[in-house]
Amino acid sequence: MKYAIDRKLAGFILFFWVVPVLALYSQSATVQTIDFRQLQERIEKTSADSIMVINFWATWCKPCIEEIPVLEKIPGMYKGTAVKVLLVSLDFTDQIEQKLVPFVKSNGIASEVLVLDEAHPNNWIPKVDPSWSGAIPACLFVYKSKTLFHEGKVTLKAIESTMNQLIP
Template identity: 55%
Template sequence: MILNFRREKTRLVVFFIFLAAVTHSFAQNNTPAVIDFKQLNHKIEGISQDSILVVNFWATWCKPCVEEMPIIESITSLQGEVPIKVLLVSLDFPEKIESKLVPFMKKKVILSEVVVLDERNPNDWIPEIDDKWSGGIPACLFIYKNKRIFHEGQVTLEFIEDTLNSLSL
């Protein structure tokens, strides 16, 4: 019995060392890029047409955004025959990246790509995402080939599954 406890204790120590190393590496290598809308559009267009792209507009100061983040982060685990890519577009202020966004990403272990959209006039770019978007967040844009589905408001796992299924038909 003592031998098993020692073996399990060793496994736990190795696991926590691994977790600390991953978290440290994550914190050092995942400072989000600050981009403008033209760069965001280029990034969206550059994603392979063979993948479903989920673009989530959010901010650390938005309670519904924070609440739905575990669901958004789980999207890639839903992959079937069509690969899924997630792009998190933060609307946090660029000057808050180091003090708010990076600590949030580290605490929540955000593995999806995160960019910070730095645009002064939302009325210039919001209609380009969807002409019915009021600008409220959270908001998700689902893209696959020539199909686009936009959703303003918090999402559920069921909504995401239904949307992904309708896109891949």
């Protein structure tokens, strides 16, 4: 009889603890590497019918990490309005699997994560916004042909203000 109880207990543990944990770790966080031209194409293509929030960040940047939960709330804040958040990582490409992917998984990031693979930041930073010093975090808000730029950590209040300027 003891064997049957242990078997039921083992089944319970397997079903309610092991399976969910394995499912969590088996979810693959997909992180695509792109260059700036590809990023521009994505922005132009998507921003024609959606508001895009493009956040430039890195896993080694404390203010960047602190604002990710705020950025993750954006799509839910604007129901009825198509909003797409792109988290554009400036982490080194050789650290994607060791650092970035585990970070994305462990934080349950739902937004799309891209890694910008560009060797010369001075060539592409002014194309994002001429006023950008290159410091991160930084957000570019785009809707159709209108762009608004925010350098530094964003708050919900700053996001709401910026989005209200974009939404017709």
